[in-house]
Amino acid sequence: MRIYFCSDIHASRKCWKKFLNTASVYGADHIIVGGDITGKFVVPIVEGAGGKRTATFMGVARTAETRDELDRLRTWIADAGQYVFEGTQDEVDAQGADQQSIDELFRRLALERVQEWIDEAETKLSGSGVRVFVSGANDDILEVDDLLAASSLIEDPNGKVIDLDDDLQIMGIGWGNPTPWACPRDVSEEELGARIDEVAATVRDPGRTVFSLHVPPLGSGLDLAPRLDAELRPQLTATGVEMINVGSSATRDAILRYRPLIGLHGHIHESKGVKKLDGVTIANPGSQYAEGILDGLLVQIDGGRLTDVTLVSG
Numbered sequence: 432m433r434i435y436f437c438s439d440i441h442a443s444r445k446c447w448k449k450f451l452n453t454a455s456v457y458g459a460d461h462i463i464v465g466g467d468i469t470g471k472f473v474v475p476i477v478e479g480a481g482g483k484r485t486a487t488f489m490g491v492a493r494t495a496e497t498r499d500e501l502d503r504l505r506t507w508i509a510d511a512g513q514y515v516f517e518g519t520q521d522e523v524d525a526q527g528a529d530q531q532s533i534d535e536l537f538r539r540l541a542l543e544r545v546q547e548w549i550d551e552a553e554t555k556l557s558g559s560g561v562r563v564f565v566s567g568a569n570d571d572i573l574e575v576d577d578l579l580a581a582s583s584l585i586e587d588p589n590g591k592v593i594d595l596d597d598d599l600q601i602m603g604i605g606w607g608n609p610t611p612w613a614c615p616r617d618v619s620e621e622e623l624g625a626r627i628d629e630v631a632a633t634v635r636d637p638g639r640t641v642f643s644l645h646v647p648p649l650g651s652g653l654d655l656a657p658r659l660d661a662e663l664r665p666q667l668t669a670t671g672v673e674m675i676n677v678g679s680s681a682t683r684d685a686i687l688r689y690r691p692l693i694g695l696h697g698h699i700h701e702s703k704g705v706k707k708l709d710g711v712t713i714a715n716p717g718s719q720y721a722e723g724i725l726d727g728l729l730v731q732i733d734g735g736r737l738t739d740v741t742l743v744s745g
Contacts, residue, residue: 432595435459437716437727438645438697441570442470442541443512445723447548449745454561457729457743461595462561465697466568466605466645468548469541469575472513473533475523476504488513510723514540538572545578553584562595564588568645568697569607569616588643590626592633595641598735599692602630603643607698608679611663624681637689639735646679647696648686648708653715654678655702674701686711693730693737705740714740 440446495501566589567575588603647653657665694713703717731739
């Protein structure tokens with residue numbers, strides 16, 4: 432069995448299209464996105480006199496005067512994992528007038544992108560024999576789960592155990608320990624541990640189970656992120672950005688207690704790697720979604736044994 436695993440593609444349309452090709456590119460029969468599938472920003476495109484559109488994207492003022500230029504601008508924004516809201520200056524100002532209006536817009540655009548992706552996956556991979564697993568994680572609103580559950584192709588291991596074959600299983604947990612951004616699925620370490628234990632109790636054999644736990648273990652080296660100040664700005668030292676461990680103690684305890692076949696994680700984009708935690712292989716593919724680069728892992732399992740784990744990027 433060959434598994435392709437990636438995480439944290441954050442609404443990048445280019446990364447999703449690449450993900451759907453991983454089965455054929457890498458010869459994988461199981462392909463997995465381990466959470467954080469929705470984006471973080473909405474970019475207003477303002478319609479002005481004569482149909483001229485303007486937007487500020489990636490800190491740069493952009494202008495589109497023709498249909499082709501407008502289509503190209505929309506594509507850049509979507510490929511970088513951001514959403515578009517188009518309107519006159521008055522409509523953009525009205526949309527941004529209060530937080531509830533902004534939240535409702537973001538929710539609608541996020542769910543539209545997820546449904547678009549589900550439809551694309553079903554069109555491309557139904558009947559192919561490839562099994563597709565996609566989960567929401569701490570950044571994703573809960574309504575994402577309902578869309579995934581309605582898919583005729585996609586399987587969501589979040590909060591459950593699914594047979595990969597007669598011998599192997601996968602269990603998923605998309606919830607995470609607290610972050611500075613108070614994300615929709617951030618919970619205390621105690622609650623996260625309880626959620627992991629509840630699902631792990633239904634596993635047939637942890638040693639023959641892939642644990643897809645979104646947040647990496649605390650202190651594992653897969654969880655190093657910039658230290659932030661009160662205004663969420665990275666702190667600098669004489670040698671560069673100061674990095675600290677921000678993983679989960681509950682995840683670490685679960686890996687040490689259950690000793691799964693492998694722990695697959697995401698969440699911390701800066702800490703890609705494959706490591707051992709008391710002899711258990713754990714891995715984080717990292718993420719460069721804003722650049723349209725799809726970072727992933729190839730996991731080879733033969734005869735119920737983990738035989739290879741390789742970082743890949745495309």
